[in-house]
Amino acid sequence: MTMGxxxxxxxxxxxxxxxxxxxxxxxxxxxxxxxSLPMYALFTLGVALWFGYGIVIGSMPVITANGITLVLASIVLWLKISAR
Amino acid sequence: MTMGxxxxxxxxxxxxxxxxxxxxxxxxxxxxxxxSLPMYALFTLGVALWFGYGIVIGSMPVITANGITLVLASIVLWLKISAR
Known part of the structure; x- marks a missing residue:
């Protein structure tokens, strides 16, 4: 295992x-x-792109980490939109 | 420029x-x-590790992106701790 x-x-x-x-x-x-609504809107979109990036480069760690974050960030975004 | x-x-x-x-x-x-205080505590620590990871692997995009996020997440974490 490397330092990285x-x-x-x-x-x-x-x-x-x-x-x-x-x-x-x-x-x-x-x-x-x-x-912040703009934070979760930008962040969720960004994580969705990271997820797609993981698929394109075939990286299971990128797909897994961003798949989980995508679900969690989407929940917060949806609650924020509903709460307005 | 690739799809990735x-x-x-x-x-x-x-x-x-x-x-x-x-x-x-x-x-x-x-x-x-x-x-959430635990979120910003875990997230800020994680981004600091990403920053170190960028230095170790010599990746300027990883260093830059996580350096900026580290400053911004630290501000939110510090405000949250101060607000308690």
């Missing part, structure tokens, strides 16, 4: 699971007032 | 600049109630 792997795998893990507590909090409290 | 580039560059751009409206909104309104 030792940083890259935990990095991918953390930035993916980070959206679990946010999606859970937003779902449970329905308090979306401090959440 | 056509997806990867806008993907990196969108997931990086997405944090600008969130950091701005959080800074201006100081409304952090809907923001």
């Amino acid at each position: 792997d030792l940083l890259g795998y935990p990095a991918a893990f953390l930035t993916t699971i980070a959206f679990v507590p946010q999606a859970w909090k937003s779902w449970k409290t329905r308090d979306l007032s401090g959440i | 580039d056509l997806l990867g560059y806008p993907a990196a751009f969108l997931t990086t600049i997405a944090f600008v409206p969130q950091a701005w909104k959080s800074w201006k309104t100081r409304d952090l109630s809907g923001i």
Whole structure:
């Protein structure tokens, strides 16, 4: 395992699971007032493109990480749009 | 320019600049109630590791994108901690 792997795998893990507590909090409290709609619109679109990028380059880590994040970010985006 | 580039560059751009409206909104309104502290703690740590990963593999796009996101996510994390 290289130095890159030792940083890259935990990095991918953390930035993916980070959206679990946010999606859970937003779902449970329905308090979306401090959440930026443009952030989640841009971010969800970006993650969808990362997902497509993973498919094109055939990278299962990119597909998996961004597939999970896409679901979680979409939940927050949808709750934010519903809460307006 | 490959199909991968056509997806990867806008993907990196969108997931990086997405944090600008969130950091701005959080800074201006100081409304952090809907923001998940665990999310920003995990995410900021993960982005810091991505930044280190970029240095180790010598990837300027990874360094640049995660350097910008690190600053923006740190602002939201710091505002959230201060607001408690």
